[in-house]
Amino acid sequence: MKNKNSEKRRGFFTGFAAALLIAGLTVSAASAYGRTISVNDNIRLSINGAEFIPLDVSGTAVEVFTYNGTTYAPIRAICEAVGLDVQYDSQNRIARIVDTKSGQMDNYIGEDAARKAAFSHADVTNATVTKSTLKWDDGRAVYEIDFTSGSAEYDYEIDALTGKVLEFDIDRADNRPTQGQSSTDGLISADKAKSIALAKAPGASVVRCQLDYDDGRAVYEIELRSGRTEYDCDIDAKTGTVLDWDVDYDD
Known part of the structure; x- marks a missing residue:
């Protein structure tokens, strides 16, 4: 035993x-x-x-x-x-x-190609890479590419087999629309998104506005504050629809 x-x-x-x-x-x-x-x-x-x-x-x-x-x-x-x-x-x-039998790893696009895919999507040419790794996520291999360009920080996930952009986050210190994400791409501007959020909270101030992309949908994540009241708002970056609205009162 x-x-x-x-x-x-x-x-x-x-x-x-x-x-x-x-x-x-x-x-x-x-x-x-x-x-x-x-x-x-x-x-x-x-x-x-x-x-x-x-x-x-x-x-x-x-x-x-x-x-x-x-x-x-x-x-x-x-x-x-x-x-x-x-x-x-x-x-x-x-x-x-x-997985040596499937030979799947032989078909990965490679780290350099993943970086180029992220830079192309973000429409940047001069970037500093802060993270570049291959990981397994949700049943598939993805490259995580994080980089900075100017005042913006970018976080990208690229499909290791196809080179497709799966997710991306863009955070700009000045909250201006990011390059390559103007109205010509079918997205509303950051200023427009902020005005939609402010219309629901008159007198509040925007403390954060970030464009996020997840599962095929571009969303502006906006935080506002008025006195001791904090607001969290998600706005569809294509339609301007308010997807989520949370209010927190700081006691």
């Missing part, structure tokens, strides 16, 4: 598409920080309906358990069972999961 009080100090994978059968037996395990935690043990795995027992490199079965509602399982055993390669970078302490 396995010792269910052993230390759970291995690398574990969470959230993978494997069915988990929880027996409900609660035991104690020592964490990497020397404290005792309560876990649910005796959990069995199945992959596509077939029972699966994860093994370590020596062929010994590795226990799966839950802690605080999260299930922990060995990353290498499960990934390799479904055809993914796991490479551990000990220097940077990163477990890299690679």
Whole structure:
């Protein structure tokens, strides 16, 4: 019989598409920080309906358990069972999961192309990149490109396969319309958006106005203040429609 009080100090994978059968037996395990935690043990795995027992490199079965509602399982055993390669970078302490069979990584546009896509969309030529990383988000690989140009700060997400702009945020210190986002693009100006918000809160002052783009919709996020009253307003950047309006009274 396995010792269910052993230390759970291995690398574990969470959230993978494997069915988990929880027996409900609660035991104690020592964490990497020397404290005792309560876990649910005796959990069995199945992959596509077939029972699966994860093994370590020596062929010994590795226990799966839950802690605080999260299930922990060995990353290498499960990934390799479904055809993914796991490479551990000990220097940077990163477990890299690679789909070598699909060759999807070979089709990524590359970091330079992602930067060019972001610069082109923002209509800037002279920019300073502050962040440029490849990450996995919502089931797909995306490049996160953050940069500054003049008084504006830009945050972009670019699809790593297609080069499509998925999301972007533009923040200008002076709250003027950003270059490339004028009325010729079908968007109302920042000044127009602010006037719509101010019409709902006479006497208030705009303290922030930012153009945000998410899931295909351009939105002005506007914050206003009048005395101890704060307003948060979202306005559709194409139609001028007030999408959200919140009022907070500072006591």
